[in-house]
Amino acid sequence: MSDVLLELNNLHTHFFTDDGEIPAVDGVSFHVRKGEVVGIVGESGCGKSVTSLSIMQLIPSPPGKIVDGEINFKGENIAKASKKQMRKIRGNEIAMIFQEPMTSLNPLYSIGNQIGEAILLHEKVNKKEARQKSINLLKLVGIPRAEAVVDEYPHQLSGGMRQRVMIAMAMACDPELLIADEPTTALDVTIQAQILDLMRNLNKEKETAILLITHDLGVVAEICERVVVMYAGKVVEEGTAKEILKDPKHPYTQGLIRSLPKIHEKEQKLYSIPGTVPKPGKGKIGCRFAPRCEYAFDRCFQEDPKLLSIGNERYTRCFLYEENVGSENDHAKSNS
Amino acid sequence: MPNPILEVNGLKKYFDLKGGVFGRKVGEVKAVDDVSFTVMEGEILGIVGESGCGKSTTGKSILRLIEPTAGEVKFEDKDITNLNTEEMRKLRRDMQIIFQDPYASLNPRHTVEKIIGEPLLVHGVKSKEERKKRIKELLEVVGLSPYHASRYPHQFSGGQRQRIGIARALANNPKLIICDEPVSALDVSVQSQILNLMQDLRDRFNLTYVFIAHDLSVVKHISDRVGVMYLGRMVEMANKDELYDNPKHPYTQALLSAVPVPDPDAEKDRIILEGDVPSPSNPPSGCAFHTRCPRAMDICKEVRPKFEEQENNHFVACHLYE
Incomplete structure (x- = not known):
């Protein structure tokens, strides 16, 4: 695939703190093509911002460090690029905008x-x-x-x-990739609409690829072509915006979409995912979402699920989809 | 027909702008400029608007945490704008507030027990045993465990802290709670937990909420009626379904169309407003929205439209409907 602009391969960014080693980004892989708009979605602490800062090598070090993995930009691994090389790339070929325009x-x-x-x-x-x-x-x-x-x-x-x-x-400098880290979170809705409109136009006119980091699934639906969903430092699902929003596979994505209040629908009670986002930490075994998952069974607590390919550029990290047929029965059995 | 629990009439709050060598008054910020509405018992009234529209100032002025410049606030048929501090303190038993930032609104040096116990102590629950019992009860009501009482705020997550804030507001069985952006600092999955909790509590204790937020979907979900504010003025107010299905004011229409919907197939006939919200220290003449309004007429620049009932409980301040 020659049109791939940015490719992350098994990226690990860890923070070395007094409380031990914290794997904020724990094996993340995805890619962005030329002129494409890709969204990374997740709640606070899922590692989406650390992923974007890793690409730019803006992780404060110490305590942070890219310990493993590749960041291929136009076919070249920039994960270990020197400061001088990075300076040439930053602002020139990859540019970034941040959440707080004030600061x-x-x-x-x-x-x-x-x-x-x-x-x-x-x-x-x-x-x-x-x-x-x-x-x-x-x-x-x-x-x-x-x-x-x-x-x-x-x-x-x-x-x-x-x-x-x-x-x-x-x-x-007409960058080929624009990383936007929550660009509209601090703005009011009417202003947000203006900014999203502007980003869409830039993407069309200048063919700038955009990697949009957001927690707002509405923004994703507005502007993204493909979406990567992150939870506790890992990618849990990937697909086109339509697939993710209309037909989410991973229980976390499903829960996230169901817990949004919908403006055009009438509902009495909101769905809510029980519990809270886990604290990151090393050496945890099992699916990170298992303690909050309504479909969790024994295996989820004992083994790390792998990112499964379930279609063209469609991935999910869940045992339920391991053998597309029959998995329903398996989990019913283990529940009873 | 339920009774009105809160009536706000012509509420104004002007902040003085000081400047010059002697710090003289050089202008005013009209944060809230002649706002009137009524809240019925057991109702949830949502107030939405963009930053700087005066929604939080309105909330705080109702409790007189900010002293209103003019206007009348009637709580259970009693005008509270002229009460002295002592009378007001007693009344706050029945009127409570939940703040936006669960990180800033809890004292980091107090345990949860002290935080929730304080309003009890202030309002006359003298016996320690009784207070302990009530704190335990309250923690369970908001979905925490009694053993959390001895912990400090930093040991809790954002959602749990907001639960503590809610428990504190509930301590003295209030009738009215002003909720000032209670879920905007929370993640989506936690936000829905808190919204559900607030709804349950309303049903259980027959509470009345004034729910202030900037997120239109959240307000729609929880409210019975919704008011829209722009630049210190109420521009539209109606039952929530009426307001969201049939918005009348051009600002409400633009605001609703600007909300990103998490549905890739949704039709997008978006009204994108030009420019920014003008400064409230120098609001435009006539209708405050005329500088950005796609349907502005000559009269809009000169005459401020009245906030009037159009049809069944649907109030709007716009010259298009006069």
């Missing part, structure tokens, strides 16, 4: 300065050209009065505008 902009520099920094670093242009390019970028992301905003400071802009500036900054 990820420097309050002491003007908008033009901050966008221009990446351009000056990666391209052979002078300051004047960089400034002109910054203005064009601001126009691209739909900021009114771009000529004035370029000289303003972050505190003069609203949350939605700041997120637009972040996106402009990320798009400065």
Whole structure:
């Protein structure tokens, strides 16, 4: 597959803390094609942000470390790339936007300065050209009065505008991959709709691949083509957005979708997954979701389930699907 | 017909903007600007709106945790805006609040027993034995175990902390609970647990909630009636099914269409609003929404529309319907 842009292969990112080694990302594999929008979904603490930071090599070290696995970007393993190599890639070929536009902009520099920094670093242009390019970028992301905003400071802009500036900054060098870590979580719904619209347009016009990290399944339905669902540091399910939302296989994904209040339906009682997300820790045996799973049987507590292929680019990590036929009976038996 | 438990009439809260060398007043932020509504006994009234629309200020002004600038708040037919501190303190037995951030609203140095026991002590449960018994009861009601009483907040997860917050609010058998974004800091799977718990408690203890949130699906799920706020004003209020199926105000229409739906086949005829919410220190003239409204007319710039009943309990403030 030559059109694969980014491929993660059995990535392990561990944190070495006073409480021991914590496998925040525990063997994650997936890929992103050129021009594709892939979502990583999961609740807090599932390792979705650590995965994205690992790709950019932005994990604070110590305590964090990529202990195993490959990150292939355009066929090259960047998991062990040097700082110098990474600097060439970051901001140039892979760019990232963060959740909090308030804290990820420097309050002491003007908008033009901050966008221009990446351009000056990666391209052979002078300051004047960089400034002109910054203005064009601001126009691209739909900021009114771009000529004035370029000289303003972050505190003069609203949350939605700041997120637009972040996106402009990320798009400065026409990256092939944009990693967006909860880009709309801090924004209001009407502003969120604007930003999602903008990201969709950038994806279409510039063919930028987007890796979107989110906890909001609604956002996934809006913009993603494929989805990776994570739970406790592992991928539990993968498929197209439609497959995941309409026909979820893993009990966790099923529970997650059922526990959402639906705006267009009337229901009396919400489904809820019992218990809470487990604390990550090393040496746990069995399916991480088993203690909260209504289908769990003995084997789930004794063995780690493998990620099973159940179709074209369709995976799930659950014993229920091991032998597609007959597994229902097996689990009924073990329950009784 | 149930009785109104809470009546809010023309509630206003202006915050002064200070500036200049002597810190003189240079302006006002109209956080809540003439809001009126009624809450019936046993009802859940949802209030939605984007950040800065004044929904939390409204909630806090009802309890007089923030002193309202003008207007009347009637609780069980009694105007509470003129009560003194002591009378207000007694009344807070019946009116409680649950906060958004379960990390910030519990004292980290107090055990759960002390946190839940404090409102009991304040409101006259003097015997230690009795308090202990009640704390045990409350913990069970909210789905925690009695042995949790001796622990500290940091030993709990977000969802459990919110349960503690709920137990504290329930301690004195209140009649009305203001819920200020009680689930927005929680993960989806935990959020549904807390929503179900709150619904059960309402049925069990015949509580009345004013449920403030920015998540339209959550508000729809839990509320009986829903009010929509924009820039300190109530723009629309109706029964929830009526409001979500047949929104009248252009802002409500845009807001509802902007919610991402977790269904890839859903039709998307989205109204994308231009621009941002204007600053409440300098709100637009006339209808506050006219700067972003796709259907704005000349009159909208000049005259503030009245908040009036259109049909069966469906209130809207918009010139299109006059």
